[in-house]
Structure formats: C-alpha cells, structure tokens
Amino acid sequence: MGKLSIEEMRDFSHFSHEHPLELTNLWPQGHTVCSGCKMSIVAGKDYYTCKPCSYYLHSTCYNLPRLIQHPADPNHDLNLVPSASFDCKACGLRGSGFSYNCSFCLVHCHTYVPQCHSQKHTVFILTH
Ligand SMILES: [Zn+2]
Numbered sequence: 134m135g136k137l138s139i140e141e142m143r144d145f146s147h148f149s150h151e152h153p154l155e156l157t158n159l160w161p162q163g164h165t166v167c168s169g170c171k172m173s174i175v176a177g178k179d180y181y182t183c184k185p186c187s188y189y190l191h192s193t194c195y196n197l198p199r200l201i202q203h204p205a206d207p208n209h210d211l212n213l214v215p216s217a218s219f220d221c222k223a224c225g226l227r228g229s230g231f232s233y234n235c236s237f238c239l240v241h242c243h244t245y246v247p248q249c250h251s252q253k254h255t256v257f258i259l260t261h
Pocket residue numbers: 167168169170171172190191193194
C-alpha cells in the first residue's frame with residue numbers, strides 16, 4: 134500500500150539532451166525552433182521538449198536513426214550528431230542542427246532534406 138505509480142509520467146530521453154523530454158503538441162511559448170533541424174515548432178504536431186532549457190525536437194527529428202548508410206561515404210556508416218554548422222556533402226549547402234557525420238572522412242549530410250540522405254537519388258555537387 135502507499136506505493137504510487139508514476140507510469141503515466143512518461144519520460145523520453147534523447148542522446149542530444151541531458152534531461153528527459155516531454156512529448157506534447159500544444160503551442161510552444163514564443164518562437165521556437167527544433168534543435169535538430171532549426172525549423173519552427175508548430176502546434177498540432179507532436180514534438181518533444183525540455184521546458185526548463187527551451188529545448189525542442191520534432192518527433193521526426195527525435196526518431197531519426199542514429200546510424201545510416203550513405204553513398205557519400207560508402208566505407209563507413211554515418212552517425213547522427215548535433216552540429217553547430219556543417220557543409221552538406223550531398224547538396225553542398227550549409228546546415229546546422231543535426232547532421233549525419235563520418236568523423237574519419239569529415240563528411241556531413243543534412244538530416245532533414247530527404248534527398249540528402251536517400252540512397253536512391255543523391256546528386257553530388259563537386260566543390261573545389
Ligand atoms: Zn526538427
């Protein structure tokens with residue numbers, strides 16, 4: 134007796150943030166962007182948040198696989214990592230937030246531009 138169940142208080146954790154995250158789809162406070170893709174958080178779509186830190190993640194960004202295979206780096210799997218900024222190997226554009234990275238080859242790719250990490254129609258831009 135007297136043992137309280139806290140099962141309903143589901144916590145979600147993500148490697149990119151040290152605190153447990155809360156799943157919600159209510160309007161966030163003020164203008165908020167996803168830490169994974171730097172795009173706006175909107176109500177009505179599930180997202181994960183750590184309110185004390187004003188940390189937000191779209192559920193799609195939360196659910197990104199940690200490892201992918203990418204034609205930009207056929208020898209290694211790419212790791213999902215938080216990056217301050219990077220140059221995407223697939224489309225040549227600058228990005229920030231999460232990227233897929235090979236730390237040996239210094240390859241980065243967008244996580245949120247499907248063409249940038251799809252195996253099928255990746256267009257490589259040669260930069261010199
Ligand atoms: Zn996002």
